[in-house]
Amino acid sequence: LDFTRFAGLSDDRYVLRSVTDEIMVALQRIGGQRYDDVYASTVKERLEQARNTEPVTSGAPLD
Secondary structure (H helix, E strand, O other), rough: OOHHHOOOOOOOHHHHHHHHHHHHHHHHHHHHHOOOOOOOOHHHHHHHHHHHOOOOOOOOOOO
């Protein structure tokens, strides 16, 4: 990967995000995985919401 086009822009958060996205896409291609452009905090929030709204399907005690 070549990031010379961003030389001198290391303080720009949009540049940093662009570099991060480019790295993640490259890793996705190497590993054959899908890249979701979602912050981890958003994923955690969605998982927590889903956990709190799932219906109880058995008489087992909740943890």
